[in-house]
Amino acid sequence: MTTAKRDTYTPETLLSVAVQVFNDRGYDGTSMEHLSKAAGISKSSIYHHVAGKEELLRRAVSRALDGLFEILDEEHACVGRAVERLEYVVRRMVEVLTSELPYVTLLLRVRGNTATERWALERRRDFDHRVAELLKAAAADGDVRGDVEVRLATRLVFGMINSLVEWYRPDARGMGAREVADAVVVLVFGGLRQES
């Protein structure tokens, strides 16, 4: 029992509290006062753990970005037919969005007012481009419909996947991540229309 007691904050545990408040009120709408109330410690105590508000944001979006980029290094994202790699990435994106929900939520709402936010936006764009290339390859293989521009289709698919953060909640009696991932894959590739 080294530090098995409880209660005292680390940057990690403080982050999980802060990210919740950021997502509830918006990053700019959250003051250090709000954070201190939510954490149950004083404002100045927060500064003992982190340099300030922006460091909390940087830690949070880093965690989200790391989770997303790791997908692209996985075997099923690198080998095989492009359309199958794409399906794998789509499914894994849903899994990362749900498992790292608060961190990805914050990432997707970043505006670009500070250097940290602009850095996050840039890394996000890199990730989007990597997935867009996958869709482009699948289109070149003839596995994906050619009557919708690849760039446009990528954006719309990302829109559908990323919208998870606006409504998905890991309730006990709610939907599981697997169920959501299945639905996203079915809709993205097959569409709403009843197949005969």
Next chain:
Amino acid sequence: MTTAKRDTYTPETLLSVAVQVFNDRGYDGTSMEHLSKAAGISKSSIYHHVAGKEELLRRAVSRALDGLFEILDEEHACVGRAVERLEYVVRRMVEVLTSELPYVTLLLRVRGNTATERWALERRRDFDHRVAELLKAAAADGDVRGDVEVRLATRLVFGMINSLVEWYRPDARGMGAREVADAVVVLVFGGLRQES
């Protein structure tokens, strides 16, 4: 030539400037100082035209909500087979999102920190429910696949459509609203997969 001169602001023209800044920096990240710089007049002059920051937000989201709700009163949204009414509403949503882009963008980013924001969120939920009922009816008709829960499908389709505000820009050489609407309808109903 009553007031054909130019330059002096009305609540309307000031709103169009303010909404741009709100969307660029986020509502909470925008100060009256930012607005005054963008409008080219002093902070106190803004208060001559509107009661404050929150009134600008209210006017903006009202305009967006009015545009969306009007869709539901149109003939093609009320008569005919549910799946066809749904397709019509999806297409018109894209048109309203593109034509009222800055106002809808602001609406979709509202958090809920003030009374105005909570009112906007509530009206948005009403609209979402109306469209969800349409999808439910289409599913009851057997025109929409039954292997994805209606509630989940609604959210994902809304996610795809609403994501427009994150990337659509009405550039002269860019995509037209019609092209985007076509792509959304094709993907929502038919999916990505190449049809044989």
Next chain:
DNA sequence: GTCTATATTACGATAGAC
């Protein structure tokens, strides 16, 4: 590690001159 107290700056909004 946490606190109270405070420095300093920025914010939303108003007063009153022109």
Next chain:
DNA sequence: GTCTATCGTAATATAGAC
């Protein structure tokens, strides 16, 4: 209708005691 000047508050962050 626009301005300068300013009020009162709330923001980020620091100092220093315990």
